[in-house]
Amino acid sequence: MLQSFIIVLREGFESFLLVAVILAYLRKTNQRWLTHAVYWAVAVSVAASTALAYVLKNGVNEQLVEKTFGESVGFYVNAFFANESLREGILGLVAILMVATLVIYMWRTGSRLKGKMEKRLGEVSSSTSRLLAFTGVFTFTALMMVREGMETALMLLQIHEGQIAIGILLGISAAGLLAWSWARFSHLINVRRFFQVTGVFLLLFMVQVGIYSFHELCEAGIFPNSDAMHAATEIYSPDGLYGKWFSLIMVSVCAMWLLSAWIADRIKMSRQGLVEG
Secondary structure, three states: OHHHHHHHHHHHHHHHHHHHHHHHHHHHOOOHHHHHHHHHHHHHHHHHHHHHHHHHHHOOOHHHHHHHHOHHHHHHHHHHHHOHHHHHHHHHHHHHHHHHHHHHHHHHHHHHHHHHHHHHHHHHHOOOOHHHHHHHHHHHHHHHHHHHHHHHHHHHHOOOOOOHHHHHHHHHHHHHHHHHHHHHOHHHOOHHHHHHHHHHHHHHHHHHHHHHHHHHHHHOOOOOOHHHHHHHOHHHOOOOHHHHHHHHHHHHHHHHHHHHHHHHHHHHHHHHHHHHO
8 A cells, every 4th residue: 555655646746746837837828728728638648547557457358459450460469468477577667667767857857847848838839829729738738647647557557465546545635735735835845855755766666566577577487497486586576575575665765764854954944043043
């Protein structure tokens, strides 16, 4: 539950901030009529991400796939969904690549992200045609949100713990509360610190996903001596002894970092107050 809670909290808060930046820019530039494009884009991206998660979790209709892509391509697609171990191993690798690159990108360009978004929004919303402007803002928002949704779906599929639904609901609620608090009391929330700490959590989580993906690919038998390696990595899987401890360590490290950083900030502010006084 803790893993799903932290993942949805981070991704939900990031999504709330992206939408907030877009809406704030449209209001600032007196283009409030384009806010409907943002709301439609959010609804479509949520539906698309949910559909993607459902398909990846439950598979696809074999006849429909063969009719759509042909028998040769359909054979490989159906084989991918039929082999659960192979599917989970490959999806784990995709999640690792997507999350790692996006976390590193946010660390490097996070401080300039708002400016880049506003510049791009200015380009897509400045069309003389209302239809083109609406389409541009809708497409821009949808692409941003679908990326967040796909990232969240891929990570949640890698969680093999009980009460995941409760973690998701609590994460969404906490993300909404955090976004509201940021809007009302932004000076009290260190957003940069929040993304740093949760970014480290995601990278540590990807280490666990990497171990689990290797474990599942061994179970699928794609490596030499797969049976021996599968047995050797069993204790490192999310259900194994070390895997469960690793989850607790991840949460503890991030919580301790956040707490120590908060204490350090309070001490620094107190010292500054004494100097100024």
